[in-house]
Amino acid sequence: MRSLYSRILLLVLCLLAHQAGWAQGVTTSSMTGIVKDTKGQSLPGASVVAVHTPSGTKYGTATNSDGRYNLPNMRVGGPYTVTVSYVGYETKVLDNIQLALGMAGTFSFNLADQSSALQEVVVTGNKNGVFSSDRTGAATNITREAINSLPTLSRSLTDFTRLTPQANGQSFGGQDNRLNNITVDGSILNSSFGLAGQPGGRTNSSPISLDAIEQIQVNVAPYDVRQSGFVGAGVNAVTRSGTNEFSGSVFYNIQGDKLVGDRAKNTKLTVNNFSNKQAGFRLGGPIIKDKLFFFVNGELERRVDPATQYRANQGGETVAGNTTRVLASDLDNISNYLRTNFGYETGPYQDYNLERRSDKLLAKLDYNISDKHRASIRYNMLNSRQDVPINTGSFVSGARRGNLNSLTFQNSNYVQLEKIQSVIGELNSTFTPKLSNNLILGYTYQNENRDQGNAFPLVDIQSAGTTYLSFGFDPFTYNNLLTYSTLQLQDNLSYYAGNHTFTAGYNLERLSYNNTFVQNGVGVYTYSSLSDFYAAANASLAGSPTSPVNLVRYQQQYSALPGNALPTSRTKVTYTGLYFQDNWLPKPNVSVTLGVRADVPFFDKTGLLNQAASELTFRDENGKLLQVRTDEMPKARPLWSPRVGFNWDVLNNKTLQVRGGTGIFTGRPAFVWIGNQIGQNGILLGTTDVTNTTAIPFSPNIAANYPANPTLPPTYQLNITDRDFRFPQVWKSNLAIDKTLFAGIIGTLEFIYNKNINAIRYVNINQADALGNFAGPDTRVRYPGSAAANRLNSTITQNYYLTNTSKGSSYSLTAQLERPFTNGLFVRAAYNYGHAKDLLSAGTTASGTYGGIYSVNGGNYPSLSYSDNDLRHRVIGSVSYRKEYGNFGATQISLFYEARNQGRFSYTYSGDQNGDSFTGNDLLFVPNSASDLAFLPITNTANGTITTLFTAAQQAAAFDAYINQDKYLKDHRGQYTERNGVLMPWVARADLSLVQEFFVNVGKKRNTLQFRADVFNVGNLLNHNWGVGEFYINRSPLIAAGTTTAGVPQYRMATLGTGANQTLLTTTYQNSATLSQTPSVASDVWTAQLGIRYIFN
Template identity: 30%
Template sequence: MSMWKKFAGGVAFSAMAAALVQPAMAQETTSGIGGTVSLADGTAAANAKVVITDTRNGLTRTVTTGATGSFDVRNLNVGGPYSVSVSAPGQQPTRVDGVSISLGQATSLNLQFSGTAAADVVVVTAQQVNAAPVAIGPSSVFSLADLETQPAINRDIKDVVRADPRVYLDETAGGSAGTDGIQCGGASPRFNSLTVDGIGLNDGFGLNSNGYPTERMPFPFDAINQVSVELAPYDVQYGGFTACNINAVTKSGTNNFHGGFFFDYTNDSLRGDSIEGRQIFVPEFEEKRYGASFGGPIIQDKLFFFGAYEKFEGSNLFLRGPEGSGQPNIITGFTQAIYDQIVNGASTIYGISNLGGTPTVNPTSDEKYLARLDWNISDRHRAAVTYNYSKGLNLTESDSNQVTQFEFGNHLYDRGAELKAYSMQVFSDWTDNFSTEFRASRNEVDNTVKCRDGGNIGEVQIQFSGRTIFFGCDDSRHSNDLNYSVTSYKAKANYRAGDHLFSAGLEKQTYDVFNQFVQNTEGLFIFTSVQAFLDGTPSTIRYGNAASQNPADASASFSYDINTAYLQDEFELFPDVTATVGVRYDWYTNKDKPSLNSNFVARNGFANTENLDGKNLVQPRIGLEWDASDRLSVRGGFGLFSGGNPNVWVSNSYSNDGLRNIQLEARAPLATGFALAQNIRTTPNSADERGSGQTVNPTGALWGIPSYLYTAVGSGVANSTVNAIDPDFEPASEWKMSLGATYEANFGPLGDDYIIDVDFLRSASLKSSTVVDRALEQVGTNFDGTPLYKRIDRTDPDCLVASTLNTAACSTRSQNDLVLINAGDSYRNIYSASIRKEYDFGLEWTLGYAHVDAEDSRSMTSSVAFSNWTSNAVSDINNTKMSTSNYEIPNRITLQVSYEKEFFPEYATKVSMFGQAYQGRAYSYTFLNGGLNDVWGDSQESLHLLYVPTGPTDPNVFFCGGAAQASPLCRLSTTGAGATQYRTFDTASFFKWADEVGLERGRTVGRNDQEGSWNNKFDIKIEQEVPTFFGKGSLFGVIENVGNLINDEWGVPYEAPFPQQIRIVEADRDAATGKYVYRQVSAVQPQAAVASVAFWSVNLGLKWNF
């Protein structure tokens, strides 16, 4: 019999798959093979024998088809190759070799006997039968080959998943949350989930933008077998996210010993030193990474081991400096003369001899390892155990705006974490139709946070012309310690009854958190000019602590559980149409409550003790996939998803109850709550605020806390800031609806077998989150419609009567009552398309495009309640309106190309490239701080969207300068030398700029209505295999941002500084006339080059595998 006849008569194939990747709570770590077997006449082949063999470890699974000819085998290790054999009495046996299965995607093989009884076995390959799975929802799966091919210069799965055009890797973010956050379809990274072998390894507390609990990827890159990204998986096992789910499974040992090692290296000579013709100072540094992996049998076909280790020894580079410093990011307006003034003033006036200078380079390290055991208990039962350890440390910038902020070296802090993670899984096939999975896992995270100056002095901010200079211990790191654990259990069962595959499961996830987060225990001092700093006249002082003056007493501990139950049916709805219908139910149990603050209750009418206990959500879902033809498959679905709620937002209410953690503020000239003494150089100061009895520096200022604030905190006053959860608050949830298709196209002379994917996904919030300040009460309206607020004490009867509300009779309140509430509607529309092609001469390419339309009312970019409240451009700070999200990347194009050829026999040359072009995030024009009065009553001038006057004669605006030069409203400050210095507003340059950027006069600009710039970047990897004594070695080089290597004007991204705000006008308000007072124009630089990712760099390395 000819091979063609064997193929044509032996097998007919169609491929289906359900992208069933699990959440952080119930992560899928396996895959499956199922389908139908039919006779030559198309009728079902009942009782046919199906044998599935994992050729790597000899595990064999044998099942019998049911009455409809169907079979289904789940709980298979991902990858392959697998061999699938089918036999029946009187039929010619058939075997499909080379079947590789993807993470969470159950491949359906529809097999047909030839109708003969020949004894020889028909053998075909998976490639011959086009075995390609298709996902129900929008998703991507990256195989081991993808991981090895991509130019992943950071050895991080983020460098791989960014190939999906819907998944944007934010290299430009910075600050205390870190970098490289994964933004899926315009959503916050805090609403992603990440799991490895069933362990939820996403950031379980919600601090890091990178989505990891550690500073870098917490597991060795060489330990990973496959990675998937799911944006809308309709299987009800998915939970714990509303953005996307990123799932990785590790390699296992096999019957053959295998492993290898690698080493890569870079230094300052392998990095660019110019941007757009400007020579840049690059300090001396070097980075190296090395690691190894090894796996194999302990008992052949029975017990296997695998382990991987990786260590990174590198450098943190710091790129900001004053004018003339040669640093990549120059803070314009911050001259060397001002730099010297601050350094000299700190030393001679305040006794602070070392501010740490301009930071340039600092060592950093990261170490991790993973160990895994696999046990084939029998052909029907197997188990796996995984242990993962990671520890790393970084020197971190806290206030990292590259355009307007500069940090002296003693304002940086050490930041790191130690992770220990454990997982155990047991998979059992009790019968041909009934299987189970049991899992237990735990991860423990111990964070490290330490000020570089040792916490001797508090944070000092010196503001001028829209610039802010920082030194001293960062205000959020004065007393900061965090550790938490997450313990998870899962029990799941699958049962096949005819054409129905029923699934049911129970899960429980327990969070235990200890959090000491006490801001300002060393004090925060804000000066609105350099002269004010030299005079000793701050505009604001903040101090916080426990009443005992011991920050440890302000720590908070709490725990809660997320419980889940689900039920699902997967069945053939119509011929060639498979339906997945299920329901998921999540409910919270949370016995720990924040301490009751009776003063908060009196002010607001509800208790601050709300937690998550009793919160619950029913999540119905349906997914459909239609195998429309041999070339076309269509998928779609609709369902409700919940999760990704950052625990830090919940923790805020425990840590900031206004009782254990008392935060107070004194401001000038308002003198609300506490009158701010005008000269801290002569103000009596407390002993050391940590309560250790240290003597305050004789000059007093900045080394201690003004006595009136210290005493007030010690007395436990009722005026402290409180964070609370609204009684009606519900965890985040989103409705998702998607429609997509995959088509195999032939383009005549251009070739055949082009794979085209198109998808549309809409996510619309059922519940989202925002923060409001309940202490604010509207007392008026500006001419432009913006509200005027007053921070009041609602226990004062005069504050409850309209006639006295806006008078001195109503007691003012200096602190916030910040409440986490549900926001209004938000949505994300994601359109994507890709085309890919493989050639038999070693070339592969994929071209992708995604368009994202995302709107929200507050983007919640931070972890602290106050920062979330103050990181959004607004017209009304407590009633934000829907507008473009800070996370929207409106357009993104991706290109992957790889080529492999043996120019030297048996030793391949491999070249791969990844490129992207994208439109950056939108941004807003706002006012800036620096005026003498609280313009809108919320003390947040720099958040307010800019009003563009009709012209120099706008009747609603008072411009400083000219005849108005000597107006008190234009003074630099109210006391000291600044009382005789005046601002001048340059109307000509302002209106010239406003017209050039297209701002409409006579109106307030909209939030994020300025379009971001288009940026591009291309990375290349070149690898050459070389002979070794055994196994196979290779030499490689990875070039990041190759465009910048060719031309220093290429590959330079431009973006507005975090949080996508450019502050233009220092403003005030004349209470008598209601006019805005325009005092000064900032040095406008709409978008700046992001130097940290603009330079080209090269990593050189070698590896050896066997």
């Protein structure tokens, strides 16, 4: 029977699938309640009219036979004035009502008979949004007052979603931050391809100005089936609208190096010059009073940071601090040589800046068509770009930047673009007192290309075997292109039948992705010395077909398509959903929400068939044989999400409520995970990767080494998605109690449990079997060792198979005290204890994700372990107080405090311990005694002389001492470490906002001149020992160094320093500021922002 229902639903959804997209945001508020007389008898037909005072927008209805009224699809915020009247009874007016996003304001009235005019008219209700019959799961509402008052430097949503106790950065419920759903006015505004956690993340920009936001709601576990598209949290924001009064503001903020601390405990930091300037405006008002309104907002941001703190050596200087070994004369000479002979400008190598530009615009119209129909349309735009230092990948030995050994030039960096254009329209209709509708239609286009600049081959020059200097174009930028769009349609029809509110809806979403990614597309040459490069370049200028010197390595990817066509992978999916819900009030103080939704993804057939690969046989981790096709996408199957939630107003007076629910939530994956199959199919790209050759001469032409007739490369990587792959699903449950305590303070206790139903997992189905086990104390399985021997099929380097797992869960227990904004005072304090486990943490590429699976026996055999997003302890506190001084001005002070564990990390080996051809992901074995391990001497070679720095015995003693000073390692002697087993120390920081306002009367209106200071980590300003975190120095204390003839693993201990100045590790942690040395972005020192704003009415 269930199979029959699934087929019927699939057919219905197929018929709808070609219309548009899937939106999952609630954009309005509502009001409900019961009207009775003083004897408790219902008053059917009573008139209830709510007026949004600023705009004059009216919402009216009549009570039903039970005396109940419903006012749906109302503007968020307020204030509202509600008038209740009934023939023969006193009219009641209730004003100054504020409505929370996504919540129903509940207000019930007991009207007195006109013959008893002296009798009190009783009104019960609440104005804080916490006590609401719609509130079942875990949610945090953030009002405009909080947005205007609490500290922020980035002016992003993240500075306010942190008010949610269960938040761990941008992660909620232990889930990947890309599995959240962000909507603005119902418009889906995610970084849905998945290269960033949120829109604007590629350029560290916010997609929308805070000045445009009316309210924000964070839903961790809502049981309203209209809210979906996430397994972490739904972050809904609604924008401001114009009113009957013209109002607006202009502002200017500035940050800079003079507004940054330079002391983190005993560490004195060098503060590099930087600046960040923000400016913006907003303006709203009537076009036609009570009828048509406009709102417009714009904001600019310009940030300048030093590109590098490192500088060239003038000759004879000690290599230390920020003075590198790279000679300024070498850098100057190579720059002049390239300019003279190849016309290539390298740009400077030091004393230059990285810039970020971000422009935002929003325009909105609200139209009260009639008392029954209201429409809005909103357009917003982000145009941003950021300079990014050259990538350090695809090098032979040693990073290209960020250390004392190497330097690069400015023109080797790249520019990341992020452009968003979004338009959304909404129509709210109340056809009768029993029937209403909400319709949303929107389109969003996102461009995350990299600026292509001036393509020139990348050249790495070595010295003493490590990278010395680099020039040319970034290796991952040429033809790195990404654009995508989202077309969405959502319709909700609600019917009010006595104590039932039935909602039926559907939504559709059409997503299209175009991604081109060519690694090393410009060609990467590696030479062992500067003199070798000069020799090769001079030979090239002379027309030599070969290189006179040995080329250490040459790497390049190129299009294998006919005519060298752009190798773009295209992923297109239509996501459809149907849902039905009953909000039932079995008693006036009990609300039960019952709903079910089903969502089905339909993938277009955009994949290309690799016939040769389809004829190969692979094997999963359980030994099951598989054959795969690169052109087949996941099947269309319904994803069911039944939910039930309840709210019990225990005392029937909005002072004590018990609420909770359970249900399934379906989210979207990061579509890069699935799009990787189309891009990594073995036929789009060809690869050249040769070492120690003279056959390839240097050429400034990036196409010089393309094959004349590209064919299928001899070896390649495959990414395959399981045909039965299902989008992420989590079963969420929660139980909570809210209680009014004293002085308007509300206490909350809440428990949330999340169980994975469909999480993601990668398996390398081309992995050869292990050969056996190592000898010695560490007896883990041992793989063949060489890349070729680790392949089941010799032509396939790896075949990453994306599938599902149900393993993984999380829970959290939260205690919170809150006093909503009243009389200028807001207070919130909370403690959250969390626990999250999973199998892996997904990246953006299959190879990166699989290579990052920390395990004992290889990536195909991960253990359930602590998640990267595990949040163990978190304490937050926020307070804001505003005091006005008559007509003179006002002072406002706000503070946000957070104390938490800094995260988790895994102890692993450096290198490839188990021989599976993946480095840095093998979990460490902690010996009972370090003397049980086989150490090799650590040596240094200088002027042809080899010197032993540390013997095997010295390393064993040092490693034992290291284990003993680390509680986790000491407690795990004789055992393997766990993925993310180490819980890092606590750190506590406070952020302060101070606002001083001066009132100015202009005509009959009060205008305001505002001065503001925001200080993050203000404790460090008061005492340089406060607010400083600690971070691990090296999570890989041992370096894998092969095996003995008996099969016993050998090691060297990790060191600090270089050359003859190396020292062995002694401690786990040090101040994190001493590692980054970048106070312009560090959180260990205080950072301030100053601002001025003029507000007019």
